[in-house]
Amino acid sequence: MAYxxxxxxxxxxxxxxxxxxxxxxxxxxxxxxIIKRYPEDRxxxxxxxxxxxxQAQQGYVTVNGMSHVADLLGITRADVEDVVSYYSMxxxxxxxxxxxxxxxxxxxxxxxxxxxxxxICDRLGITPxxxxxxxxxxxxxxxxxxxxxxxxxxxVNDAWHEGQTPETVGNMLDDLRARxxxxxxxxxxxxxxxxxxxxxxxK
Amino acid sequence: MTVDPVLINHVxxxxxxxxxxxxxxxxxxxxxxxxxxxxxxxxxxxKASGLxxxxxxxxxxxxxxxxxxKKIAPRYxxxxxxxxxxxxxxxxxxxxxxxxxxxxGCAISCxxxxxKVAYIYIRGEFLHVQRVLEQAIAEAYARGFLGANILGSGxxxxxxxxxxxxAYEAGExxxxxxxxxxxxxxxxxxxxxxxxxxxxxKPTAVNNVETLCNIPLIVSRGADWYAAxxxxxxxxxxxxxxSGHVNRPGVYxxxxxxxxxxLVEGYAGGVRKGRTLKAVIPGGSSVPILMPDQLDVQxxxxxxxxxxxxLGSAAIVVxxxxxxxxxxxxxxxxxxxxxxxxxxxxxREGTDxxxxxxxxxxxxxxxxxxxxxxxxxxxxxxxxxxxxxxxAAVTPVVTTLTHFRHxxxxxxxxxxxxxxxxxxxxxxxxxx
Numbered sequence: 001m002a003y004x005x006x007x008x009x010x011x012x013x014x015x016x017x018x019x020x021x022x023x024x025x026x027x028x029x030x031x032x033x034i035i036k037r038y039p040e041d042r043x044x045x046x047x048x049x050x051x052x053x054x055q056a057q058q059g060y061v062t063v064n065g066m067s068h069v070a071d072l073l074g075i076t077r078a079d080v081e082d083v084v085s086y087y088s089m090x091x092x093x094x095x096x097x098x099x100x101x102x103x104x105x106x107x108x109x110x111x112x113x114x115x116x117x118x119x120i121c122d123r124l125g126i127t128p129x130x131x132x133x134x135x136x137x138x139x140x141x142x143x144x145x146x147x148x149x150x151x152x153x154x155x156v157n158d159a160w161h162e163g164q165t166p167e168t169v170g171n172m173l174d175d176l177r178a179r180x181x182x183x184x185x186x187x188x189x190x191x192x193x194x195x196x197x198x199x200x201x202x203k
Numbered sequence: 204m205t206v207d208p209v210l211i212n213h214v215x216x217x218x219x220x221x222x223x224x225x226x227x228x229x230x231x232x233x234x235x236x237x238x239x240x241x242x243x244x245x246x247x248x249x250k251a252s253g254l255x256x257x258x259x260x261x262x263x264x265x266x267x268x269x270x271x272x273k274k275i276a277p278r279y280x281x282x283x284x285x286x287x288x289x290x291x292x293x294x295x296x297x298x299x300x301x302x303x304x305x306x307x308g309c310a311i312s313c314x315x316x317x318x319k320v321a322y323i324y325i326r327g328e329f330l331h332v333q334r335v336l337e338q339a340i341a342e343a344y345a346r347g348f349l350g351a352n353i354l355g356s357g358x359x360x361x362x363x364x365x366x367x368x369x370a371y372e373a374g375e376x377x378x379x380x381x382x383x384x385x386x387x388x389x390x391x392x393x394x395x396x397x398x399x400x401x402x403x404x405k406p407t408a409v410n411n412v413e414t415l416c417n418i419p420l421i422v423s424r425g426a427d428w429y430a431a432x433x434x435x436x437x438x439x440x441x442x443x444x445x446s447g448h449v450n451r452p453g454v455y456x457x458x459x460x461x462x463x464x465x466l467v468e469g470y471a472g473g474v475r476k477g478r479t480l481k482a483v484i485p486g487g488s489s490v491p492i493l494m495p496d497q498l499d500v501q502x503x504x505x506x507x508x509x510x511x512x513x514l515g516s517a518a519i520v521v522x523x524x525x526x527x528x529x530x531x532x533x534x535x536x537x538x539x540x541x542x543x544x545x546x547x548x549x550x551r552e553g554t555d556x557x558x559x560x561x562x563x564x565x566x567x568x569x570x571x572x573x574x575x576x577x578x579x580x581x582x583x584x585x586x587x588x589x590x591x592x593x594x595a596a597v598t599p600v601v602t603t604l605t606h607f608r609h610x611x612x613x614x615x616x617x618x619x620x621x622x623x624x625x626x627x628x629x630x631x632x633x634x635x
Contacts, residue, residue, distance in 0.1 A: 037322075037361075037363040037365075039403060042384065042385075042403055044384065044385035044386075045365075045383060045384055045385045046385065047385040048365070048366060048367065048368050048382070048385070049365075049366065051368070052366065052368070073385070075385075079385075079386075082386070082387060083385065083386065083387060086370065086387040086388070086544075087327075087367075087368035087369050087370055087388075088368070088369035088370065089327045089328075089368040089369035090368060104534075104537070105289045105488075105534065105535075105538050106289050106290065106447070106488060106520055106531065106534055106535060106538075107289065107290055107446040107447050107452075107520055109534050110447055110448060110522065110526060111447075142328075142369075143287075143289075143371065143537075143538050143541055143542060144287060144288070144289040144290070144371075144538065145328050146286050146287065146291060146292045146295050146326070146328065146329070147292050147295060148289070148290050148291075148292050148444065148446035148447075148452065148518070148520075149292060149444070149445070149446050149452035149453045149454065150452075151446065151452070155328060158328075158330040158331070159331070160331065
């Protein structure tokens with residue numbers, strides 16, 4: 001084909017089996033609690049929460065992790081792989097301690113998201129999709145995160161750092177390296193005095 | 204057209220998300236009232252109010268509920284909190300700062316359609332919002348607004364949060380149900396519609412967050428009050444998300460009598476100093492562009508449709524004269540290419556193909572033949588897929604080709620991007 005039109009997602013490959021996997025007692029109890037939200041014969045509905053627990057426990061989702069989830073939910077490993085390979089928030093390879101996701105879609109892009117990504121690349125010596133040599137940061141470019149009034153939006157693990165510029169993002173990385181998880185912020189709430197000026201709502 | 208906000212009037216106050224704050228401002232009164240009414244009369248009220256779905260399609264909510272087959276049990280309510288349309292962030296604000304309004308809306312809606320369980324499907328990236336919602340739901344259970352025998356009425360209602368994992372397509376109602384069932388978020392063939400065969404094969408109402416947040420207002424203040432807020436058939440308050448090249452991006456609540464000009468130049472403070480307006484996307488990345496001379500159109504479902512676009516999720520993306528329209532199409536097709544669920548071949552292969560051609564043109568490697576190819580591929584995706592994604596994906600291409608064909612031609616003629624904006628300027632020339 002002239003334009004090499006192939007489905008880009010088919011290039012996603014799963015990690016090797018990985019180490020043996022079983023939920024900790026605590027995570028197992030949490031999953032059992034979650035399964036109760038769904039009808040008795042619909043345990044499969046808990047596959048996303050179960051995979052989040054796998055990822056929380058070992059940092060990424062391995063084939064052994066998927067087998068464990070399949071056994072607990074009474075579905076096949078193929079069913080679980082099908083889900084893992086579809087959703088973008090599951091990692092099938094080890095990632096850094098902090099996964100830095102920069103929104104690249106329109107409203108962030110017109111406010112300089114590309115420059116923010118470049119600044120992070122320069123600082124860490126990596127390109128999007130890579131993890132830095134120290135294993136601390138993985139950089140990703142992601143699609144619209146849904147906070148376009150505070151563009152460009154950067155998400156670090158599950159915490160949001162909005163309104164970044166090429167100048168501020170270096171400090172953010174230094175701060176994360178120095179202070180670890182305590183440097184993660186929440187979302188800016190729309191409260192007076194705790195929001196970047198000039199955003200959010202009537203009045 | 205300014206109105207007193209009723210959905211987001213308290214969002215800036217520190218404790219707005221707590222149950223005590225909500226109760227002090229009349230919270231859960233609508234639920235108390237609803238439980239004294241017959242379920243069908245609530246559906247009638249919602250129909251009379253003219254409430255149209257706030258997720259994007261603008262379908263009348265009362266009618267959707269009426270289609271829910273009451274002969275089959277159990278029935279479900281699925282709240283669509285997968286807010287992923289580029290440019291949209293209104294549900295984000297509602298859930299983060301006014302979560303009890305949504306919970307009250309869920310409970311009343313469940314009562315109206317006779318469901319005992321509601322699932323709020325929230326996008327995976329909104330974990331901080333989810334935590335606020337979880338706490339609010341726990342408070343509501345503790346005070347008897349959710350759970351068994353709510354307020355002594357004999358009505359039971361459970362509300363659960365289901366976290367997505369990064370898929371735009373999960374915002375499509377049948378794909379959302381697939382995802383809730385533990386599968387890939389891919390759309391189902393329709394009909395049957397979810398109101399008849401929905402979650403677990405049972406009748407299900409799927410409603411957007413903002414839609415459900417309107418329900419308590421309709422119950423407590425009445426359908427007439429609600430309908431009178433906006434123009435005919437476009438009643439109620441509306442949240443507008445304004446972003447892009449404006450001075451004050453944000454969520455603004457207004458009547459749908461407001462014009463796009465008032466929203467862009469008034470509420471959002473207009474484009475930045477020294478720049479001029481080039482185009483406006485009025486309803487999220489999936490709708491056609493409107494030009495600066497069309498700004499006086501009323502920002503209602505019907506008026507914007509008449510002007511040749513769609514209100515969609517009311518995500519107004521404002522673009523100034525530094526925006527290259529070929530680049531814009533490339534940016535959005537990168538999005539659609541990434542988010543295509545892969546079920547229908549025209550969309551799966553076509554979005555990738557469109558993206559590659561656009562990237563080629565933007566890099567100055569395009570040929571005149573490519574423009575016809577873009578149109579041809581677009582025509583073979585639009586209307587040929589199971590869900591509206593296909594039509595949405597080709598819209599950025601078709602609309603920029605319609606209004607800005609000269610920019611495409613300039614890229615091809617000069618073999619470069621003719622408009623390198625300051626936010627995009629690199630030290631190095633764009634690589635091949």
